[in-house]
Amino acid sequence: MHPPATEPARTAPLFHVEARIKLLGALALLVGIALLPRRLTLLYLFPSGVVLALWLWARMPFGYALRRLFVVEWFVLGIGLLTLLHPGSLPLFFSIVAKSNLCMLTVLLLTWTTPFQDLLQALRRFRFPPVMLGTLALMYRYLPLLVEESRRMHRARASRTFSRRRGLAWHNLAAIIAQLFVRSAERAERIYLAMCARGWK
Amino acid sequence: MVLRSVADARWLNMHLPDGFLDARTTLLAAGAAAVGIGIALRQVRTALEPRQMPMLGLAAAFVFAAQMMNFPVAGGTSGHLIGGVLTAVLLGPSAAVLVLTCVLLVQCLLFADGGLLALGANVFNMGIVSTCGGYMVFRLVKRMVRMDSTRSTVLASAFAAWVGTVLAAISCAGQLALSHTVPWSVAFPAMTYVHMLIGVGEGLATGLIVLGVLRARPLLVAGAAEKAPISLSGLFGYGLLIICGFAVFVVPFACRWPDGLESVARALGFDEHAAAAAVEAPFADYRLPFVGSATLATALAGLIGTVVAFVAAYALARVLVPALSASKKDAPTRN
Amino acid sequence: MTAAVELRQLSYRYPPRGVLALDKISFSVGPDECLGLLGPNGAGKSTLLLHLNGLLPEHLPEEPAVWIDGQPLNRQNLDVLRQRVGLLFQDPDDQLISATVFEDVAFGPRQLGIDGAILRSLVQFSLSQVGLEGFEAREPHRLSHGEKRRVCLAGVLACKPSVLVLDEPTSDLDPRGRREFKVLLQSLPGAKIIATHDLELVVDLCSRVVILDEGKLVADGPTLSLLSDEKLMLAHGLEKPHSLLHHHPHGPME
Numbered sequence: 001m002h003p004p005a006t007e008p009a010r011t012a013p014l015f016h017v018e019a020r021i022k023l024l025g026a027l028a029l030l031v032g033i034a035l036l037p038r039r040l041t042l043l044y045l046f047p048s049g050v051v052l053a054l055w056l057w058a059r060m061p062f063g064y065a066l067r068r069l070f071v072v073e074w075f076v077l078g079i080g081l082l083t084l085l086h087p088g089s090l091p092l093f094f095s096i097v098a099k100s101n102l103c104m105l106t107v108l109l110l111t112w113t114t115p116f117q118d119l120l121q122a123l124r125r126f127r128f129p130p131v132m133l134g135t136l137a138l139m140y141r142y143l144p145l146l147v148e149e150s151r152r153m154h155r156a157r158a159s160r161t162f163s164r165r166r167g168l169a170w171h172n173l174a175a176i177i178a179q180l181f182v183r184s185a186e187r188a189e190r191i192y193l194a195m196c197a198r199g200w201k
Numbered sequence: 202m203v204l205r206s207v208a209d210a211r212w213l214n215m216h217l218p219d220g221f222l223d224a225r226t227t228l229l230a231a232g233a234a235a236v237g238i239g240i241a242l243r244q245v246r247t248a249l250e251p252r253q254m255p256m257l258g259l260a261a262a263f264v265f266a267a268q269m270m271n272f273p274v275a276g277g278t279s280g281h282l283i284g285g286v287l288t289a290v291l292l293g294p295s296a297a298v299l300v301l302t303c304v305l306l307v308q309c310l311l312f313a314d315g316g317l318l319a320l321g322a323n324v325f326n327m328g329i330v331s332t333c334g335g336y337m338v339f340r341l342v343k344r345m346v347r348m349d350s351t352r353s354t355v356l357a358s359a360f361a362a363w364v365g366t367v368l369a370a371i372s373c374a375g376q377l378a379l380s381h382t383v384p385w386s387v388a389f390p391a392m393t394y395v396h397m398l399i400g401v402g403e404g405l406a407t408g409l410i411v412l413g414v415l416r417a418r419p420l421l422v423a424g425a426a427e428k429a430p431i432s433l434s435g436l437f438g439y440g441l442l443i444i445c446g447f448a449v450f451v452v453p454f455a456c457r458w459p460d461g462l463e464s465v466a467r468a469l470g471f472d473e474h475a476a477a478a479a480v481e482a483p484f485a486d487y488r489l490p491f492v493g494s495a496t497l498a499t500a501l502a503g504l505i506g507t508v509v510a511f512v513a514a515y516a517l518a519r520v521l522v523p524a525l526s527a528s529k530k531d532a533p534t535r536n
Numbered sequence: 537m538t539a540a541v542e543l544r545q546l547s548y549r550y551p552p553r554g555v556l557a558l559d560k561i562s563f564s565v566g567p568d569e570c571l572g573l574l575g576p577n578g579a580g581k582s583t584l585l586l587h588l589n590g591l592l593p594e595h596l597p598e599e600p601a602v603w604i605d606g607q608p609l610n611r612q613n614l615d616v617l618r619q620r621v622g623l624l625f626q627d628p629d630d631q632l633i634s635a636t637v638f639e640d641v642a643f644g645p646r647q648l649g650i651d652g653a654i655l656r657s658l659v660q661f662s663l664s665q666v667g668l669e670g671f672e673a674r675e676p677h678r679l680s681h682g683e684k685r686r687v688c689l690a691g692v693l694a695c696k697p698s699v700l701v702l703d704e705p706t707s708d709l710d711p712r713g714r715r716e717f718k719v720l721l722q723s724l725p726g727a728k729i730i731a732t733h734d735l736e737l738v739v740d741l742c743s744r745v746v747i748l749d750e751g752k753l754v755a756d757g758p759t760l761s762l763l764s765d766e767k768l769m770l771a772h773g774l775e776k777p778h779s780l781l782h783h784h785p786h787g788p789m790e
Contacts, residue, residue: 030219030318037342061329068313076218082383083497084392099220104313111310117635119310129242131257135303138258139265141635144677146266148260166273175676177267177282178413181291184263185421188256190630193591195255197623198695199615255633 014058014081014113021124026110031103039091044098051105060112068108069101076100116140142187213372215283215326215396219316226450230376231321232285233446237329238302240438244295244431257296261303263532264288268304272406277507280402285327285369286335286362287407290354291414293423293430294439301328322376325446326369333439335365340429342511348518351415354425356518359408363400363510367503368443370396375450385454390499397506404510408517538606539729540563540699541621546587546601550579550685551594557583559751565699565727565744570736572732572759575748576773581703581731582626584748587699588729589613589621605698619648620696627703628684629676637663637679637687638672644695662694663687667718686720699727706734735777739763747772 014022033047055065080093094121111119124133153176222230245257264284271279288297302324308314315323339361346353374392376383414422423430542564548557557580565571573581586592587602590609602609604617625631632641641659650658660688663671666686676684692700702761705721706714718737721728732738738759739744745762747755749772755762762768 027317030316034219034318072218072313075216079217079221079377079383082377082387084312085387086384090380096220098408100218100316103219103316103318107310107313107317116311129238130388131242131245131254132303134254135257135261136298136307137635138255138633139261139307140635141676142259142262142629143265145629146262147269150266150270156694169273170405170409173270174409175273177406177410178417180266181263181410181414182417182421184259185256185418185629187627188259188261189252190257190300190625190627191259191633192252193586193634194623194625194631195643196591197589197625198644198691199619200643201251201647 005073014054017113019114019118020125022110022114022118023122023126026106029106030103033099036095036099039095040098044095046100051109055105056110058113060109065108065111066107067124067132069104073101129166131146138191142184146184149183150176153179186201212296215323215369216275216305216315217319217322217326217373217376218313219318221316221320221380221382222319222376223382226376226380227318227321229379229449230319230325230446233326233442234302234321234324234329237298237325237333237442240435240442241295241298241302244435245299248293248430248432248453249296253296256292257300257303260288260292260296261300261307264300265307265409266486272402273509274402280399282406283327283366283403284407286339286358286365287348287405287410289332289336290339290358290407290411290424291422294333295431295435297332297336297424299333301373303443323371326372326376329439330372330443330446331365331369334363334368334443336424337362337440338364339424343425349522350425351412351419352522353416354422354470355408355412355522356514358411358425358513359404359517360511361404362407363397364403364507365513366396366400366403367393370400372446372450375447378454379450389454393499393503397503397510401510401513404514408514408521412521455511537566539603540567540569540605541565541588541729542603542606543587544601545585546584548583548587548593557751558587561751561753562747563746563753563756565729567698567727570648570726570728570730570742570743572728572742572745573729573748574733574735574738574745574772574774578750579748579773580751581748585623585701585703585731589623591623601646608661619695622692622695622700624685624688624692624700624702624705626707628681628688630695631688632676632684635675636672637668637674637676637749640676640687641691641694644691648695658694659690662690665693665724666690666764669717680713682709685709685713686715689720693724697726697727699729700724702731703731704733705730706732706737735763735774736779739779741779747774749773 006175021076029047029050034048036043076097083096091174114122120133120136123136124130154172157172157176161172224312228312236500249257265289267282267284267287270282273283274280279528285301289302291297291379294299305315305320305323305328309317309320309323342357342360343353346356370392371389372382374385374388377383377388379391411425429436543561546558546561549555550557561584562569569674569752573584575581583592587601588604596611596614600608600610600611603622606704607613607617607732632640636688638659641662642655645655645658659672660669663669666689668683668686671683671687676687679687702721706717709717714734714737718740721730721741728741729763730738742759743759745755745759746753747762747768754772755768761771762781763777766776769776
């Protein structure tokens with residue numbers, strides 16, 4: 001669970017389309033899907049066709065997409081089942097499942113064809129708040145590092161944990177997370193100094 | 202807390218995917234989220250020093266990384282921290298709103314975890330209701346309780362995390378009901394009961410983590426400082442926003458003024474309510490053994506749950522933070 | 537000849553509790569000199585380095601203790617002088633904040649107002665200086681530790697400093713990485729101050745050495761004579777490097 005391990009090739013189709021266009025296009029498609037009627041009708045074929053066409057054009061691997069969908073499918077089904085808990089809502093259930101999967105595929109296509117940096121650039125052009133853009137950029141940069149740090153701390157703790165009690169597991173996890181926070185705060189301080197050293201104000 | 206099975210799939214959580222909320226709810230929630238983020242941005246711009254800017258990014262990475270850790274629950278199931286109240290206690294509520302928003306945005310884009318259109322609702326539920334609502338509970342409890350600083354912080358943060366989780370769940374249920382996706386009489390009990398349970402894990406984890414940070418570097422727990430890292434107008438703004446959000450998403454269902462709302466709704470052109478009334482009718486007379494309706498039953502259970510959660514948080518704080526002897530009471534851990 | 541860096545009675549106390557971290561440190565570094573800064577952990581080396589480009593103290597005094605190229609480092613000329621001192625931090629991950637190598641090397645020059653084609657050629661040149669041609673599009677978290685270090689150095693060199701200040705540049709590097717970095721440093725002109733535990737590096741690169749212990753300057757002199765003084769080295773938490781095993785403070789033994 002870190003920035004996609006399957007990196008799209010730099011020569012993939014749709015890669016060179018401007019990020020802003022892709023973002024707006026994705027939003028338009030999402031809105032279109034969301035506005036579909038609350039039961040499966042022929043209208044569903046239109047956005048489905050568009051999504052399928054884009055999928056094939058962008059050459060997004062089936063396995064990759066299905067794996068991503070699978071992880072979230074449980075939640076979709078979970079809430080969907082709640083919908084079923086009253087009579088006559090089976091068409092609603094199907095339409096919800098269809099809609100959310102179509103929407104998820106749209107977002108997957110967007111991120112498959114657009115590197116994160118380009119998305120941030122597009123957001124910047126859309127006047128997204130600079131504080132948040134900076135936060136997103138640093139977050140993307142340091143997430144793998146923090147994950148690696150937490151893995152190292154896990155391993156260190158596990159080497160000295162000789163029982164499987166759940167209470168101990170929680171205690172260890174909390175200690176690791178607390179330590180991760182302290183280290184992150186200290187690193188943030190050093191990052192600030194390093195940025196200033198190169199002229200940042 | 203979010204329950205996942207061994208296969209790391211999600212079962213019930215609050216990251217709403219697209220397709221569940223209707224246009225009106227999506228727009229209302231997005232508007233509410235935008236207002237909340239606007240307040241947070243203004244607070245951060247005035248109150249945050251440049252020195253602390255990189256911390257926002259690192260904190261976002263931290264929250265994401267912390268959310269990935271598996272907390273073992275029952276059998277092979279594991280739970281995952283959401284961290285809204287935790288972040289608010291550590292960084293202050295406005296920074297937490299921005300951090301959580303960024304985390305939710307990245308989860309939506311990179312992992313299709315939560316819809317892009319539903320981002321407004323998810324940000325409102327998990328980034329504002331849970332975070333700021335929980336934070337206000339945190340400050341309130343901390344002020345009310347007569348304990349030494351460390352213990353009161355642990356107690357308050359644990360309890361506030363539980364409350365934040367439940368409040369977010371209620372808000373989410375309201376949004377689902379307003380969209381006519383799931384009727385209120387199903388959504389409210391389902392989301393609330395489940396998250397009262399899940400919230401225990403969130404509260405426990407939050408309390409333990411806050412204690413860990415307090416022991417290592419007490420000054421890092423900015424949200425617990427004597428002078429709250431938020432202005433009065435900011436707190437007022439968040440409070441008002443949450444109340445308005447609940448007024449739109451929750452109150453219409455909980456307070457059962459269907460007739461009044463019907464006429465208003467019809468006047469404003471929300472015709473779906475007519476259909477909704479017909480659809481919800483079968484459940485309107487649902488009766489519990491001792492209590493009048495499902496809504497009332499759940500509300501009562503919530504009240505009991507709140508008291509239980511508070512007592513549990515109190516016990517947790519007492520157990521985790523050993524009583525300081527008289528001489529140690531002047532230790533530098535006091536804020 | 538004006539010294540590239542000069543410290544005049546530099547003292548520093550950590551803000552809240554007032555522990556004296558640096559106690560009246562004075563030394564100077566010539567325009568092409570390479571100075572080694574040695575001392576045990578906690579001696580104050582990193583704190584001293586942060587003073588060289590004005591990151592410490594938080595509020596610069598009117599009568600500064602740090603002089604760069606003959607000019608005092610005060611609030612008025614902080615920006616100008618900060619550009620002249622290129623500081624390489626100990627942990628490259630603290631310095632590599634951008635999403636790609638190009639963006640990170642370009643960070644410093646961008647602050648100075650450089651953009652466009654000039655910026656691109658500057659980044660390219662800096663990367664070639666450190667032996668990382670073609671690395672522009674790479675992502676930081678996929679680089680090896682040595683590569684990260686070199687990208688940081690490129691980012692510092694892109695600002696065209698007249699003094700290079702390096703904090704433990706060869707720590708965490710494998711022997712080959714160490715050798716390559718040493719060769720790289722040797723190829724760079726200008727004044728250099730290297731705070732390090734790597735005594736062999738100091739023997740190879742530095743003509744002069746300064747030893748810090750508990751915030752005080754305890755020795756200042758030629759590398760070979762100081763480093764082969766075993767008693768002095770051991771007294772300050774250091775040791776005589778192996779390459780000087782047969783070297784006597786007053787000349788070779790044979």
